[in-house]
Amino acid sequence: MIDLARIRADTPATARRAYLHNAGAALMPIPVVDALKRHIDLEAEIGGYAAAAQEHDALEAVYGSVARLLNADPVEIALTENATVAWQMAFYALPFAPGDRILTAEAEYAANYVAYLQVAKRTGAVIDVVPSDADGALDVAALERMIDDRAKLIAITWVPTNGGLTNPAAAVGRVARAHGIPYLLDACQAVGQMPVDVEAVGCDMLAATGRKFLRGPRGTGFLYVRRGLLETLEPPMIDHFAAPWVAPDRYELRPDARRFENWENNYAARAGLGVAVEYALALGLEAIEARCRLLADRLRGGLADIRGVTLRDLGRNPSAIVSFTIEGHEASAVVAAAARAGVTIGASQPSSTLLDAQARSLPTLVRASPHYYNSEAEIDQLVAVCAELK
Template identity: 70%
Template sequence: MAIEIAKLRSETPGVAHRIHLNNAGAGLMPQPVLDAMVGHLTREAEIGGYEAAGEAAPQLDGVYDSVARLLGADRDEIALAENATVAWQLAFYAIAFQPGDRILTARAEYAANYVAFLQVAKRTGAVIEIVPDDGDGVLDPEALERMIDGRVKLIAITWVPTNGGLRNPAAAVGRIARRHGVTYLLDACQAVGQMPTRVDELGCDVLAATGRKFLRGPRGTGFLYVRRELMRSLEPPMLDHFAAPWVAPDRYELRPDARRFETWENNYAARLGLGRAVDYALEVGLDVIEARCRDLSARLRDGLRAVSGVRVYDLGRDPAAIVTFSVENRGADGVKAKLALSGINVSVSNPSSTLLDAEARKLPSLVRASPHYYNTEDEIDHLVSVMSTLR
């Protein structure tokens, strides 16, 4: 199946105004996503919020089916959240850690996750250990296997880190976790929407992701997958009467599904936008999206490496569609501002977002460009052309 670039761009209003290469921050929403959200907000204004939610109940319920289809999961294993960090935290903090329990993670782990590890270690006496990388800077599954013992309580990694094209071997980690019966929590924020993300193939017990990045959904949306067998043993750190109905004066009962990780009040317009974004990605096809992302990001890396004074920092043999680079004698914020004047959106990746990796590699603040399937080769080449003038 080929990607119809002209059609996709005609359904993406933002491409008329900017060259958007900040999809790792927030992708441009396609028109059907925008229509789903605006349509619901209009109905809220016309007939009332509760009434509009009741009217849209079948579509809202269908969002669980859409996310389950995206992940190859069952709908009762899916919870929706206001962002990926909340989803990840609700699952992580539901795990009961004891003194000496080991948390194994990757060197390029995201700051929000690592801060949570540090807090739990401080509270419980659990310890955090870093799985070594291989020669290409990718988490080494063989090293992980050697680290496993009876004290390993959790393996928690980021599949595609925020600060470069690295893809950690998520499925290989899953096979090790399953073999040893260790809970496996996967942060898939930068993976979902740019590549197939099937939990049965990944072998993860928990997966958290966002809607706003490569899925091209609205900000303020995220979701959580929790494997059914694990879910039944987890009580979220915070509950309300939606997650745990109050059934007697002295007793509540946890919901039997993953919605025990949700609360009663939600942004229904955003949820409908998320569901439509998931359906849109599935209609385009994750395999062809991944191939297109690979081609565009490879073109960008090759172009940047040919520019004098530009250094590309991405790791791994099979990098994802996040390209990080620096320009000699120019700060990343200044480069971003210069590109913005040329109508090009990029972002800046600061060392604090992946502190261990930044310290190990002595990384400065980096310019981060993240193309997506609706970008064109001409847009990639234009960014490279602008960079060639920054001397």
């Protein structure tokens, strides 16, 4: 059970605004902010190197925290500057040849898809988009039919940036494992919003960020790489942390996932990330997911009753990302009207999920993303703002 009063006390801004933009960057709780400040203050006092050395054990513990969050082993975890770097380090470590197939979903995120396009351009690999089912999710049966000897990677976004969709990540994992195809999962919007178990999902690689539903600092991310695959991958870029220089003509890659890291890091942000992960674990991801879905369902229900509002969400079990349009009002105008009323929401451009946007003829969408620290009253406040626009 979420203790809403305590959580909101840990999030002082909730006393001043209704913050419903967690799919962009969530509000950090006080313990996370304190961890950031403490490390920065320590660096200011004794210097960055000495601060990192003094806090070595706490900083090392972040790997264990992330591993527990994902049901992984700490050696399978790399900490990165953001989710994009994490995802890219995994993707660009994979070898592709002419005719190799990359299988992805219609709701794939733009940052990932342009990387597919670049690799296709460089290597002659082919991008094949798996059709969606009647509810808008990746069609697992269609994926199974598309598998052949040329399929070299399955890469999807678990919870796309808009549309409310939750793709069937575990079902995709079963297909990938059955055929021995590497499976890269973008879990940016899933981690911190719902339980994430890499063994249950069956992914070989997973990338995520700290700033969204995990409530960590910006400039933090992490990568999971399954141990069996890890040993076969050489990162696309290395330094002497990832691969110590052991002889004038030779380097040796680290045996763990830290081969995907580099030497320099923002240790204050890393300290904050560790606290954010522990904060979520202490609350319980099952309880967090239940609260998120309750609030998102309340928001969808309220919006559905407003004439001129069209919900743009997909899937049988939508996430806490609520996307909609209001007839006669641009998304930017809705976001601005909400801001004047003390409600923070966002907007999502068609280019962020171009295939899905073109297939559904989507304009720029209003995006509201409640989290467990939001109150029912804040949900109703946004509904009232939208109703007043009509």
